[in-house]
Amino acid sequence: MAQKNGVEAVREALAATNPEALERQKQQKRVGLKPLPNATEGEVVLRFAPNPNGPLTIGHSRGVVINSEFASIYSGKVVLRYDDTDTRVKPPLPEAYDWIEKEYEWLAGRPADIIIRASERMPIYLEYAKRMLEGGFGYVCRCTAAEFKTLRDNSHVCPCRARSVEENIADWVSMNDGDIEEGEAVVRVITDLELPNPALRDWPALRIQHTPHPMVGDEYKVWPLLDFQSAIEDHLQGVTHIVRGKDLMDSTRKQTLLYEHFGWTYPETLYWGRVKVHEFGGFSTSGMRADIADGKFEGWGDSRLPTIAALSRRGFKSQAIRDFWMDLGLTQKDISISMQTIESFNSSVIDSDCERRSFVRNPRNLSLNTNDLPLPETLQIPRHPDGEIKGSRQWLLSDKLVIEEEDSAAQIRLKDFADVSINKKDAIVESLEKRGNRAIVHWLPVNQGRIARLTTPSGDGFRIDDGLIENVDLVEGAIVQLERVGFARIESIPENGPVELLFLHR
């Protein structure tokens, strides 16, 4: 119509039939999370359930941020639950429980409302397993994994299903007594074998593990798998909404089947997609754990690792990580993002309260030739160029100074000081006023500097820049912006030896 009769004709037609369409606002980007389905203010219970086989990674931080944000929107609660019911494949790391608790609090800005460890609640899960067997909707399967897979893939009934409740209970007791070896029995949930997704058919709920648990020892011989433990616990904690990765979609379906057996209603469930960061690839906790053991990394806080510990150590603020995830929102799309994006959020958070310092890499020594011009004895340089931080740093001028070798040019401007020309080992002052468009470089009077070393994660290793840092109010742990270099964290200021600087980002 618009083509034939013009836009006005469309307007008129719409005015007659659908006036609202004309008043539509210009598009705007929705900010914040979409509302949770079926959520009641004050009654929302969410959960964040990591495996404590290592500290939290960037990947986990999405779960912390999204769940805690929803909780805050609805004045709800978040249950921090340690899913530590695997003693062998991904065994828990005892220190990780405390780490995760602290990292959760750091990321969310407040502690989790409830903290529970699955391994401490084993009697409950075992009791529910027994009820399942007694109720006839679960059975002990003595097939090997391979045998069962063949049956399952062909929708054939496992012969173990035909056994009586009494036989099942007898096996169950033997399993728990440790009389059946690992791999020789498993408890399954009875489902419809015609389910289109083979993964759901008679799925395994508990298996035998004789390896001692790092936290509770060898008290239990039968351990629940994630889908069983998680399902029971979500119900017990009154979880109303589950927000998790979409790799767990099949878990939702399995757990829903179990809920139906028990007569419970499954929580509302939302998902996010897989995330990769260009610089890191995926975030495998087990992989990192192995690499650390192999000595490839210095520890969980190694600045090359995508752990929260490393990020925080380098100087990323939790606010930036929250802003980042909130900007992404909750989508099921698999994405691959760049650290640059997170860095940009971090810059916005830290720039206005980071003091500036001069750090001269690869220093070239020069003598200051005053050229008979009257020079001040000291220089006053702002701590922050935009006055976000009041006050100035004071430099005592001396007759020796350094610039970066790479900045060597015939004529340069020593930032906040003077135009000089370089002649062999001399820096000859030409003017205190800035004239022309010569390059402005950062520099340092030699006696104002202190030996320092800047470490930058680079590929599999590190890049080290030795240099001189401005020795004014250096505070261990502080993040400063090294002029023309980038943000860095002051790692340590030893009595003797170089100040250690860890590069953050530009």
Added chain:
RNA sequence: GCUCGUGUAGUGUAGUUCGGUCCAUCAUGACGGACUCUCGAUCCGUCGACCCGGGUUCAAAUCCCGGCACGAGCACCA
């Protein structure tokens, strides 16, 4: 292979429920400029997208059908 999910600029993201000034939002990025005694910050501008093909309709990013691509699950891991 089977099951499930997802496709909007380089990267992310809004809009899709309920079709309508949507020549499609915002951020980040790249490029250019202004400002600034940092290569930072700030400001201005430019670039750049509805997976493909049909269909319904006055009108499709949005609804329908069919493809294609990508991802995940198919563990006695979480």
